Each structure stands twice: as C-alpha cells, then as structure tokens.
Amino acid sequence: MSKQAFEMMMLVLLMAAAMSPLRAAAEAEKKETVTNLHFYFHDILSGKNPTAVRVVEPVDTYKSTTLFGVVMMADDPLTETPDPNSKLVGRAQGLYTSACQQELGLLMSMSFSFTDGSSISILGKNSAMNPVREMPVVGGTGKFRLARGYALAHTHWLNPATGDAIVAYNVTVIQ
Template identity: 35%
Template sequence: MAPKSIATLTKLPFLVLLVIFASSQAYDYQFIETNMTLYFQEYYAGPNATVNTLTGIPGNDWAFDSFGTTYVVDDPITQSLDKNSSEIARGQGIYMTSSLDGANMQVLISIVFTSNEYNGSTLEIQGRSLQAANVREVSVVGGTGIFKFARVIAKLETLNVDTSTFYALVQCNLTVLHY
C-alpha cells in the first residue's frame, strides 16, 4: 500500500505547476509606463523636522556619513519645486548609512499618494544610494493601487540644501512599469 501513496505524492508537484501555468495563461496583462517628477521637501532638523535620527552605533557620531546611523523619514512630496505648493504624497520610510566610509545609504521609502489620480496608491523604493553622487539611482520594487507590480527606476537628485533652515529639496524622476 505504501508504494501507491508515494507515487501519488511524487505527481503532486507536477500537478501544482500545471495549475499555476494554466491559470497564468488566462491573464494577458500589458505593462503601462508612467513617468513623473516629484519633489521631496525635507527638513532634517528643527521643530518641523521630517527626518529624525532613530539610532546609531554607540560611541560613534550619529550623522549622515557615519556607518550604522539610521533615520526615519516622513517627507511631504509636491509636484513642483516650491515648498509651499500642494502636497500630493508623503515619502515615508528609513535611511541607513550602510558603508563603513559613510558614502552609501540604504534607502527604504514608500511614496504614499494622498491626492490626484494616484490617491491611495503607493510606490516602494529600495536600494543603495551613493550620497556624494549628483544623481542617485534606486530601484522601484513594487507598488499598490494603480501601481500594482510596479518596477524599474527612481533617480534622486538633491537640488538645494539650506543649512540655515535645515531644508533640502530632492527631485525624484520616476519611470515606472505597472499594470
């Protein structure tokens, strides 16, 4: 009796794969390409800070160029350069200085759309960001709502840093493929 049940179990993975393949053929999705430019309005200190130090290595300075320093972020995002323009999204997530020399950050950011036709949708950005580079590329690794199964690239460029007001303006050019 045992050999029959073993033979049945060896056929099970084949049947599962057959069902998965057959069901995937039923959908004929076409990717949509969306291009947009967004502006992260970032305040890295002061009473209205949108970036705050979460943790770091004890005994080391906790700074953007110090290995292990981790930040939590909740930046307003606008469609124009003007920091007083209407907010269309929030940039929420974590930055971590991830190289011993402090040159790289690991970026984990959700762009959470709060208005316009993308309201309620998200884009997930993840990757290594070379802090000293003029333009930093990170991956778009997913999304929700309108941006289901999103992927491709986000290019980040710091346009302005005002140390007197602790303000930074970061342009984000997105090319996104999604369903």
C-alpha cells in the same frame, strides 16, 4: 465509472485544453503600462517640526565622516515643485540608514504614498553625494500594484549645516 461520466469528464478536459492557448494569447497581448513621475522630496532635519528624525545612533558615530550606523525615520512631504508650499502630491514614509563606511551611502526603505491612495516602494542604495542616484522600485499598491521600475534622485538643494535637503525625483514605474 459510467460511460456517460467518462464522456463528460473527457469533454471538460478537451474544453480546458482548448481554452488554455486562448488564455495564454490574451495574457501575451496585455501591454505593460509605463508611468513617469516627477516630484520633490523635502527631507527636513532641523527646526520645530522635522520630517526626518534620528532614531538610532551608534556610540562611535561621531568618529565616522559618513555617519555609518545612523538610522533615520522619515515622513517627508512630496510636492509638485521645489517650493515647500507647492501642491502636496504625497509623502515619503520609511527609513534610511547610513550603511557605508567609505561614502555617504544610504540604504533607503521607503514607501512613496501618493494622495490618490496608491504607492510605490523603493529599496536600495542612495549614494547621496553623487549628482544622480538610481534606486529600484520594488513594488506598489493601488494603480501601481505589482510595480517595478527605477527612481532617479538629484539633489536640488542642500543645507550642509542642518542636513535639510530638497531632492528631485524622476521615477519610471512599469506594471
């Protein structure tokens, strides 16, 4: 290697080493963004146009008071207020399953897709009979890319005969 090539290589290495602390400092100064969302999830199992349908039902489900083993596929509207006719802010699309034998405990795997094109992903247990349930936000897209956080769900209204429900969601998204 020529002396000139060696000196050029050393110069490049020194510049890269000098820039590394600057890049690390810039990354450290980035502030996390916290977004708080509030909306209503309308899970309608009855009527001509249900928004959630049973896609799997084990043979022995009728014996289980918790519906253990049932799998539901959902495309539920998300609205600004509990009124189903209020402004649509997105859709909750995915599935939930009855995954507990001792309680009505749902495993939620849902993408909450908002009208602006962004989304958040929720994956976790929803103890449906608890007054407030906490589930993790495990990712997102668009303005919520690389999101993490948590969702608090509170049943606003429930029809025990049909299973139809309106659930208030308060979501804290960090990215």
